[in-house]
Amino acid sequence: MTKQHTIFTSHSTASEFSSHAYAITLQNCVKNNEPTSGKALHCDISKRGGCLDLFGWNVLLNMEGLELNSFVFTSILKLLVSVESGELCRSIHACLYKLGHGSNAFVGTSIIDAYSACGLVDDAREAFDEIIWKDMVSWTGMVTCYAENGVFKEALELFSDMRMGGFWPNNFTLVSVFKASLGLEAIDVGRSVHGCALKMRYELDPYVGAALLDLYTKLGDMEDATLVFEEIPKCDVIPWSFMIARYSQSQRSKEAVELFCRMRQSLVLPNHFTFASVLQACGTMADLDLGKQIHCNVLKVGLDSNVFVSNALIDVYSKCGKMENSVDLFEESTNRNEVTWNTLIVGRVQLGHEEKALKLFLQMREDNVQGTEVTYSSVLCACAGLAALKLGTEIHSLTIKTRFDKAITVGNALIDVYAKCGSIKDARVVFETMSNRDVVSWNTMISGYSMHGLSSEALRIFEYMQKIMIKADKLTFLGVLLACSNTGLLDKGQAYFTSMVHDYRINPCIEHYTCMVALLGRSGQLDRAVRLIEEMPFEPSVMIWRALLTTCVIHNNVELGKIAALHVLELEPHDKATYALISNMYAAARRWDDVASVRNNMKKKRIKKEPGLSWIESQGTVHYFVVRDASHPDIRLIYGMLEWLNMKTKKAGYVPNYEVLLQDVEDDEKPRRLWVHSERLALAFGLVRTPFGSRIRILKNL
Incomplete structure (x- = not known):
């Protein structure tokens, strides 16, 4: 091979030569024993801004007679960070160690970063310990590795060692330490490090400010978060959007809206994240007028097609009771995701449109959109509202297939469905088989027993809840007091009410x-x-x-x-x-x-x-009845069954109570008026159309 085949000509450029082709040329240098040409080629391509792929670096590392500096090795490791190959990281690390570069702080930090990207925390720590003269960058790299990989306790311990060694943190160190403090919910540690940041004048750094905002807002300290926000430079949209989002998520909607107005007055242009967050606040407040105004702003800046903004708009209108607007936005949306469907389904359920919510769920499945735990918990709530046991059971089967039955919210919804459909035993089975329970699980079981008049079971669940140290909340005691109220347990009810106030410090x-x-x-x-x-x-x-x-x-x-x-x-x-x-x-x-x-x-x-309304489910369809209903297709069979029941009950000694009927009802009309109540029509239908021996479940609106 001649030299002109190996070296670029004077008019060549790095952009004309791919990284892989460069590696092949290097390989030819190796085959032809031309280390000088290889070195010249490497220098030339580096000057021209060229790059190598992993194959090329492997060739370069194995070239005999070619002197490689720390910069070359760190370039390799930076490439490994993007590839996230643990095997290659270890291979390069071993090569560097043999060549004596592993103890170099500059190279060592790059090794730590590469291992961190692969999640190999122990290997990263080994590389950190190999560094003889550690500098601020290497300490920061290891602290960041721990924080990014969820090893929060070790991150804080290493930060403490770093400070004891006389090193002052930089802004990247502080960001990682704040992340670790958040992971451990150690707000006091975060405040202490915040003091360190103030001493070093890092409170004005946008990255440090964002990390502090994340720490304080997620741990519920909105006051300190507000102080941080007021200190950091706000010429960028990010800190504004961050605070508006946190106010919205922490149920401080009014402050979220006020901050959005301040942002607009400061001539900062909102992005899709800002609009989605402030619209969430409007939905929480059910402020339709404000929601419409922000909708106009969204249209002006052309963000109405953004899926996050579109979902937030659907949510606002549904929470304000304007379901027709939500449906219009849903139909117009060209960029739907599972959240779009969930938002409309949840809106339907919250407004009591259970049947429409279930139809939407079926449409979602027909469109091959995968449901989430929000989807399943919402449609199960719809089934509970309709007492649609058969459909609820079918959806339960779907949750098992998709493994969403393991989600706590879905499990809680299943307990509620079975309890409200009269299958309290099935509700208890779901409760007992849940691998994880939260206080809502216990509350739902207690209220289910209370609803069925099984006060002793409800109170037994509550006593066991206390025994295993599950902290009761307001809703727990509401279920307990309801159980006492439904069965007239006056002494127990008073005792629980007193305990709630004095022992649990819950204000009624x-x-x-x-x-x-x-x-x-x-x-x-x-x-x-x-x-x-x-x-x-x-x-x-x-x-x-x-x-x-x-x-x-x-x-x-x-x-x-x-x-x-x-x-x-x-x-x-x-x-x-x-x-x-x-x-x-x-x-x-x-x-x-x-x-x-x-x-x-x-x-x-x-x-x-x-009007009194009663309904009953049969073969997946819900049938509604009102007093003296004659519209049902099976009305003749229903009235025939009522006549038969009338005859049987009279023989059994039944005497109707006419006193509740008004005085303008004729005497001969009174028995018929009582006999064709909506629940009796539903009962007759159930006797006619449901299989013998099956349970008949009737729901009423009054």
């Missing part, structure tokens, strides 16, 4: 007081219930007065019931349920003039009593 909310008022009232302690309402630290809500009214109806205390009803109607003048309750109370007391007065008042205010 309005729902806890509502349970106690209901418990006292149903136990006949109406005076004590009134006294508890008077002693509450806040104004009684509609729920409180309605709970008192319900117990007054049970105990025929018309005068107190009238007072409770007036309070309800003062807060909610068009509350249909209250008019129905007080009308029933007057009817039970045979005060027909008062009944007529209530009905006339309803007519004047154009208030119509919400």
Whole structure:
């Protein structure tokens, strides 16, 4: 081979020669025993900005007679960082060690970086220990390696050793230490290192500032995060977006919106991340007007097609009850992902559109979009709302196939589905087989037992929860008090209420007081219930007065019931349920003039009593019934079954109670009016259409 075949000509450029071709030329130098030509070629290509692939570096390392400096080796290792090959890292490391370069701080740090990229933390530490004269860069490289690979405790210990050795951290060291502090949730360590950053004037560094913001916001210290934010330079969109996102995620939506307004006043242009975060805040506040204004801004800057922004817009409109707008945005979206589908499904479920949510889920599967744990937990919630046991069971099977049944949120949703569909034993099986449980798992099981009137089981679960040191929260005690209220366990209910306040330091909310008022009232302690309402630290809500009214109806205390009803109607003048309750109370007391007065008042205010609605699932389809329904395709069979039941119950001695019916109902109409209630129609349908021996589950809206 002649020299002109090996060396570039004077008019050649590095860009005209690929890294692989360069390696082949080097290999020819080796084959022809031309180390001088190889060295000249390497120098020439380096000057011209050329590069090598791994094959080329391997050739270069094995060339005899070619002197390689530390820069060459670090170039190889930088290439290895991008390749992330642990085997090659170890091979190059061994070669460097043999050649005596392993103890060099410059080369050693590159070895650490290469091992870190491959997740080989122990190998990186071995390379670090080989360095004889460690400098700040090598210390930082090893601290960063620990932090990036989740070995947080060792990162902080090494940082401490570094400081004891007299080294001051740089901005990259500080960023890694803050990351390690966050990983260990060691906010006090983070604050201490923050003090070190202040001494060195690194608080103005954008990387250090971002790491501090991440530390404080994720560990819930928004006050310190705000102080950091106000100190760092804010000519860039990133710190603004970061803080807006954290405010939104920590349920401080108002501050997120205020910061967004400040950002716009500072003439900083928002990016897709900014818009998605501030729209999240609008959704949390259900502020439709503000959401529309930001939507206009999004359109102006042309970010409406961005999938993150589009998803946030869908979420805003659904949370503000404007589902038609969400659907329009969904249909217009050309860049959907699984979050897009989930957002619309969750919106449907939250608005009570369970059937539409399930249809959307089926469409999602037809479009071959993979569901997530959010998808499955949401559609299971829809099944629970419809008491659609068969469909819930089918989705349960899907979660097993996709392994999402292991997710805590899905497990909790399954417990809820089975409990609300009447299969409390299946709910318990799911609960017992969960490998991981959170407090929601326990709360869902307790409320499931409470719903079924199985107070002893609910309380047994709670006692065991205490025994194994699972910390109860407000919702835990709500389920416990509901269990006591449903079965009239007055003494236990009072004891649990007292324990919640004094032992658990939980301030009772309005729902806890509502349970106690209901418990006292149903136990006949109406005076004590009134006294508890008077002693509450806040104004009684509609729920409180309605709970008192319900117990007054049970105990025929018309005068107190009238007072409770007036309070309800003062807060909610068009509350249909209250008019129905007080009308029933007057009817039970045979005060027909008062009944007529209530009905006339309803007519004047154009208030119509919400019709009773019952539904039942059969073969995957939900069937709805209202009183005196004649629209169902099987209505003849249903009425035939009702007549048969009527005959059988009369023979068994059943005597209907007509007192709750109003006085303007004719005597011959009263038996029929009682007999064609919506739940009885649903029961007759279940007897006609469900297999013999199967359970009949009926849900009502009232």
